[in-house]
Amino acid sequence: MTYELYYWPSIQGRGEFVRLAMEEAGARYRDVAREQGNGNGIEAMMSLLESRSAKRPPFAPPILKAGSLLIAQTANILYFLGKRHDLAPQTQGGQLWVNQLQLTMADFVVEIHDTHHPVGGDLYYEDQKKEARRRTQEFLRMRLPKYLGHFEQILARNGRTSRYLTGAKLTYADLSLFQLVAGLNYAFPKAMAKAARKYRRVFGLHAKIQERPRIAAYLASPRRIPFNEDGIFRHYPELDR
Amino acid sequence: MTYELYYWPSIQGRGEFVRLAMEEAGARYRDVAREQGNGNGIEAMMSLLESRSAKRPPFAPPILKAGSLLIAQTANILYFLGKRHDLAPQTQGGQLWVNQLQLTMADFVVEIHDTHHPVGGDLYYEDQKKEARRRTQEFLRMRLPKYLGHFEQILARNGRTSRYLTGAKLTYADLSLFQLVAGLNYAFPKAMAKAARKYRRVFGLHAKIQERPRIAAYLASPRRIPFNEDGIFRHYPELDR
Numbered sequence: 001m002t003y004e005l006y007y008w009p010s011i012q013g014r015g016e017f018v019r020l021a022m023e024e025a026g027a028r029y030r031d032v033a034r035e036q037g038n039g040n041g042i043e044a045m046m047s048l049l050e051s052r053s054a055k056r057p058p059f060a061p062p063i064l065k066a067g068s069l070l071i072a073q074t075a076n077i078l079y080f081l082g083k084r085h086d087l088a089p090q091t092q093g094g095q096l097w098v099n100q101l102q103l104t105m106a107d108f109v110v111e112i113h114d115t116h117h118p119v120g121g122d123l124y125y126e127d128q129k130k131e132a133r134r135r136t137q138e139f140l141r142m143r144l145p146k147y148l149g150h151f152e153q154i155l156a157r158n159g160r161t162s163r164y165l166t167g168a169k170l171t172y173a174d175l176s177l178f179q180l181v182a183g184l185n186y187a188f189p190k191a192m193a194k195a196a197r198k199y200r201r202v203f204g205l206h207a208k209i210q211e212r213p214r215i216a217a218y219l220a221s222p223r224r225i226p227f228n229e230d231g232i233f234r235h236y237p238e239l240d241r
Numbered sequence: 242m243t244y245e246l247y248y249w250p251s252i253q254g255r256g257e258f259v260r261l262a263m264e265e266a267g268a269r270y271r272d273v274a275r276e277q278g279n280g281n282g283i284e285a286m287m288s289l290l291e292s293r294s295a296k297r298p299p300f301a302p303p304i305l306k307a308g309s310l311l312i313a314q315t316a317n318i319l320y321f322l323g324k325r326h327d328l329a330p331q332t333q334g335g336q337l338w339v340n341q342l343q344l345t346m347a348d349f350v351v352e353i354h355d356t357h358h359p360v361g362g363d364l365y366y367e368d369q370k371k372e373a374r375r376r377t378q379e380f381l382r383m384r385l386p387k388y389l390g391h392f393e394q395i396l397a398r399n400g401r402t403s404r405y406l407t408g409a410k411l412t413y414a415d416l417s418l419f420q421l422v423a424g425l426n427y428a429f430p431k432a433m434a435k436a437a438r439k440y441r442r443v444f445g446l447h448a449k450i451q452e453r454p455r456i457a458a459y460l461a462s463p464r465r466i467p468f469n470e471d472g473i474f475r476h477y478p479e480l481d482r
Contacts, residue, residue: 055398056338059345059391069334073344075316076337093310096317097297103314103347104300110351118359118372120379131359131372138361150300157296 003029004065006045011231012183012224014074014109015062020175021078023218025085031223033061075102078172087172098166101154101173105180108147112184113232115139115239125229125236136239140191144184148199151177155201163208170212177202178209183233188240244270245306247286252472253424253465255315255350256303261416262319264459266326272464274302316343319413328413339407342395342414346421349388353425354473356380356480366470366477377480381432385425389440392418396442404449411453418443419450424474429481 003022007015009031022029033045048054048063048070058072064080071077079099082088088098113121118135119128154165164174181202185192196203209215218224227233244263248256250272263270274286289295289304289311299313305321312318320340323329329339354362359376360369395406405415422443426433437444450456459465468474 053398056341057391057394057398058341059348059388069337071337071341073341076341076344079340080337096310096312096321099320100297100299100312100314100317103317106344106347107300107351110348114355114359118355119375120383122379122383128375131375134360134369134372138363142361142363147300150298153298157294157298 001028001067003027004032005029006032006048006063006065007061008045009033009042010225010228012179012227012233013062013231016179016225017074017172017176018062018064018077018081019223020179020215020218021081021085021087021172023223024170024172024175024212024214025081025087026214027081027085075099075106078102078176082172087170087175089166089169089171094166098171098173101151101165102176104147104150105173105176108143108180109232111139111143111147112180112187115187116234116236125234129238132236132239137241140188140241144188144191144195145198148195148202152199152202155205164205170209174205174209175215178206178215181206182210183227183231186227187233187235189235190240242269242308244268245273246270247273247289247304247306248302249286250274250283251466251469253420253468253474254303254472257420257466258315258413258417259303259305259318259322260464261420261456261459262322262326262328262413264464265411265413265416265453265455266322266328267455268322268326316340316347319343319417323413328411328416330407330410330412335407339412339414342392342406343417345388345391346414346417349384349421350473352380352384352388353421353428356428357475357477366475370479373477373480378482381429381482385429385432385436386439389436389443393440393443396446405446411450415446415450416456419447419456422447423451424468424472427468428474428476430476431481 005015005018007013032040033042035041045061049058051057056070062074062077063070063072064077071080082098088095115136116125116132117128118131125132158167162168164170246256246259248254273281274283276282286302290299292298297311303315303318304311304313305318312321323339329336356377357366357373358369359372399408403409405411406418
């Protein structure tokens with residue numbers, strides 16, 4: 001089966017967590033909104049979003065078509081992919097734990113996004129710069145250490161032989177944590193340079209994931225959209241004190 | 242088995258979504274942080290949160306202890322409870338769909354919370370009133386209709402015989418949508434009085450859930466904490482234009 005991913009074509013965004021899981025799994029997928037030609041492109045995604053007949057309409061991208069299933073919400077898609085591609089534990093307890101980690105990262109993503117959009121996603125950054133400065137200050141002071149500290153603690157408790165968040169075996173939560181560090185490095189290079197000295201295991205995991213053959217090949221390919229100032233992780237020097 | 246819920250004792254908050262599922266299921270549970278006596282109360286919750294030995298430490302409440310499992314993240318807890326208590330469909334596709342709805346409601350909850358805390362949860366409302374006014378204005382203009390419209394559309398597509406979000410049978414997503422409407426009615430009575438005329442199915446679902454025997458008994462009991470200005474849904478008249 002070839003998966004069909006529907007996501008905004010010019011940003012990594014939340015779609016990237018799904019892409020990374022499919023890339024690591026070596027799964028076949030089409031990135032439909034980025035493809036040219038009839039029935040593809042952003043129009044294909046919009047017609048899915050605006051369909052008046054879908055029984056299970058998605059609220060927002062990313063959306064994954066897997067056979068007859070239409071699945072939305074990043075953590076939900078990853079839960080599905082994780083089981084199918086051995087990117088999650090076999091036990092119920094293990095699956096709930098990975099899902100829990102992913103949902104905590106989803107909360108983190110919202111907070112990262114809202115540093116530049118504290119008033120609303122339907123307004124431009126330029127229209128909320130003042131509020132963004134205050135929110136980012138709070139984020140860097142309180143939230144970034146809280147989240148990074150949480151994942152550092154988990155890695156620390158796993159012991160030496162367990163290199164990944166849930167133990168000795170890679171899961172999609174590790175790929176997502178890689179992406180969070182990559183994005184934060186882009187958005188807040190100064191704050192993250194400091195953080196790297198404190199959260200060594202988190203940064204170590206990022207480095208390790210980056211070198212996995214399939215991930216390395218993906219990152220070097222044109223399939224990886226560069227970070228930019230339209231996505232979740234934006235570099236506005238005025239925010240990165 | 243008696244579940245143990247750990248959540249802030251003086252607010253409904255995110256814990257309420259878990260309480261509603263357990264109440265509807267008739268499950269036995271302890272609301273540990275609200276109980277008096279040795280080993281109970283808020284201290285019990287804090288020691289769970291601050292435990293240095295937990296292999297799967299929660300980031301934040303709510304937390305559910307179910308036998309040897311320690312589960313956090315609201316949607317994750319509900320996924321677990323839904324399967325065990327027949328509050329979710331039997332099929333994988335159905336379970337993913339309910340989880341998807343719940344995750345969209347989790348996003349909605351963050352946005353509702355952030356109307357009064359747009360700068361940061363570690364600051365008082367009084368310290369971000371100006372920003373809260375702008376954010377709420379955007380929320381009521383753009384986001385409230387988008388979310389309510391989404392659930393209205395889903396209910397409309399189900400047809401006449403299917404009274405619930407996923408069809409003819411109640412799931413935990415219906416209980417959560419009830420709670421969202423209840424909370425929004427408390428926080429934004431003016432805006433919701435208008436919305437009631439437009440999103441009739443969503444408000445109809447709220448009314449129906451409210452009358453379910455176990456839910457009605459729960460709402461009338463002291464177990465239901467009243468809404469107040471410390472939770473997610475806060476009534477600040479200056480925000481409800």
